[in-house]
Amino acid sequence: MNKQNLFFAIVGPSGVGKNTIIDGVNAKLKEAGLQTLDLLTTATTRAKREGEIENVHHFFLTPEEFKRRQESGDFLEVSHPHGRSYGTLKDTFHVQLSQTPLVKDIDATGAMSIKQNVPSICRTILLMPPSIKALAERLEGRGADANRLEAALSVGPDLQACLQGNTDKPFTSEDLKGSRLGNYSMLFWNETLEITIQKVYNYVCKELGY
Numbered sequence: 001m002n003k004q005n006l007f008f009a010i011v012g013p014s015g016v017g018k019n020t021i022i023d024g025v026n027a028k029l030k031e032a033g034l035q036t037l038d039l040l041t042t043a044t045t046r047a048k049r050e051g052e053i054e055n056v057h058h059f060f061l062t063p064e065e066f067k068r069r070q071e072s073g074d075f076l077e078v079s080h081p082h083g084r085s086y087g088t089l090k091d092t093f094h095v096q097l098s099q100t101p102l103v104k105d106i107d108a109t110g111a112m113s114i115k116q117n118v119p120s121i122c123r124t125i126l127l128m129p130p131s132i133k134a135l136a137e138r139l140e141g142r143g144a145d146a147n148r149l150e151a152a153l154s155v156g157p158d159l160q161a162c163l164q165g166n167t168d169k170p171f172t173s174e175d176l177k178g179s180r181l182g183n184y185s186m187l188f189w190n191e192t193l194e195i196t197i198q199k200v201y202n203y204v205c206k207e208l209g210y
Helices: 020-030 064-072 092-095 108-117 132-141 148-153 155-164 195-206
Strands: 007-011 040-043 058-061 075-079 088-089 102-105 122-128 186-189
Touching: 007 020, 007 108, 020 102, 020 186, 040 064, 040 075, 058 155, 064 075, 075 108, 088 092, 088 108, 092 102, 092 132, 092 186, 108 122, 122 195, 186 195
Parallel strands: 007 102, 007 122, 040 058, 122 186
Antiparallel strands: 040 088, 075 088
């Protein structure tokens, strides 16, 4: 694989703006006439959301089909956040990556598993909010329920570890559990969306040799 075929795993708490930043980076790449990042198609047992496309955003599997494929060794990584199953199929990952750079909003467990399996082509990006208050306000603005707001508040200790630059303290919140600051290629604070998009764009361009 050449240097352009990299996978960017975007990790962060719910509501931090992961998909908005992915869209913003791709818009800037397109505007500059550069190869955009294709979305890695992963498998999940959760229901399809409005606007999602089968075989583009996800392969939507039944729990039974997911379990069968997991037992067959078809997955590069598997995780079970929020009571649902997610996984990256080995054949899909390598076929997509042979054609284009990839990106995915993914939980920490999945990102760390992919990094362990293919470290030379995986870049892990951690996005964090400037404060718990800012994260809660974003979730409230999206009409998040009480459970998601409670999950946002649980990010507090992880946020503090990042602010202190503690690279070895294990994260404890659900979206970040199984990782620590030292596991990530880059940390970006999403305080101002436009600035964060520019910073992530600059990093992606540097890594891809654009």
